[in-house]
Amino acid sequence: MNHLRSILTLACLASVATASGAQGTGITDIMRAGPRLAPAPTAAPRPPVPNVQRSAEYIVALVNSEPITNTEVQARAVRILRDNPEAARYSRQELMRLVLERLINERAQMQVAKEQGIRVDDIAIDQAEQTVARNNQVSVTDLRRRVAEEGLSQEQFRRELREQLTLIRLRDREIENKIKITDVEVDQFIRDQRSGTNAAIPPNINIAQLLVAVPESASDADVAKLQQRAQGLAQRARAGEDFTKLVQEFSDSPDRASGGAIGMRSAERYPQLLVEATQSTPVNGIAGPVRSAAGFHVLKLLAKSQPNSGDAVVTQTQVRHILLLNDAKRTTAESIAKLNQFKQQVQNGTADFAVLARDNSQDGSAKDGGDLGWARPGQFVPEFEEAMNRLAPGQTSDPLVSRFGVHLIQVVGRRDAKLSQAEQREAARAMLRQKRIAEATETWAQEVRARAYVEMREPPQS
Structure with missing residues (x-):
């Protein structure tokens, strides 16, 4: 495999062309969508990576006194060239400049996350690593070997997973509550879509x-x-x-x-x-x-x-869950152990999932036995949807760590159905919301960058 499609690619890392912004945001409502995790291994064979000469190590920039080294810029540039052949259209000098700007943005955002006490525990990293392996249809052992072949140590790979998940959670917190979509905006969006004004919206x-x-x-x-x-x-x-x-x-x-x-x-x-x-x-x-x-x-x-046309059809999933929130009363490991007990009870027939959800779930669906109804694609945050999509009707997941806590998910059924008018409006609202989130993320990233003290040293060299 020439390239491992990981959450680093699809969840957070922006293209070179948008190095001044921050892409891949999540939101803090499990009923809405955030950034995509890698859905399936589809990377076509890549051309050989250009041989980048390694020059002497030195500091190229300071971000609030935290250094970025020439080696860091070189390593990121090599990976971008490998994963995105179109980046070769940039001159080497321009590529290094854009990569440095991306690293400055990430470093500044990670510092904000640290100030706010945002943390991603090892269990979440383990789960992310398993997701990457699964999406590439390899075992975790094979994944680790391939990561090493691509020049990343296991420690580096896990550190990057942790950083990107941290940035997702930070962007959730900073951006989500600022996005408000009115009914008037939804109406206009649907009119534009049906008239062809929003022709770029995919089918x-x-x-x-x-x-x-x-x-x-x-x-x-x-x-x-x-x-x-x-x-x-x-x-x-x-x-x-x-x-x-x-x-x-x-x-x-x-x-x-x-x-x-x-x-x-x-x-x-x-x-x-x-x-x-x-x-x-x-x-x-x-x-x-x-x-x-x-x-x-x-x-x-x-x-x-075409979405929001009269004959729009999607595959819907009827799903329910039990959510144990992240809080000081219970560690993630304790939540996983408890939900594993629930899963065993359900599989043994000694407990009913809906009853367990009603008595234990810590969200609004508890009163309904954890029932989240018939869900359309994109309705849930990616980590939840990815786990849900792997389940056949009647199956119960292993405990899933998300940005909200730990879930036990059970798929009740699936169907292909036309969206009702209300569902079409909610789908339109979600699409418009994602567009606004992307715009707000760009603005927020620029603000974080502007607040940071950045001292440019010697330009990076390849």
């Missing part, structure tokens, strides 16, 4: 995938054979064979039992590789195979619709 799509996995140790001959196998399966699908049966029999993906369907959701919430591969594919058409870091994907476009 809702549902894609099913058949994955022919390519082991990292595969030789060129092995890869060629696997590609040929994927092409043969694509031909069988195009010839009219039942795609669901092909997936269930031949796919190497964990979702094969469900026929490989990912679910009806905004194209923005799909891996870019899958969206691009099916962009010109008609509904029920077959695309691929396309290559990703995980292997070869054969794709079927199951459905496509």
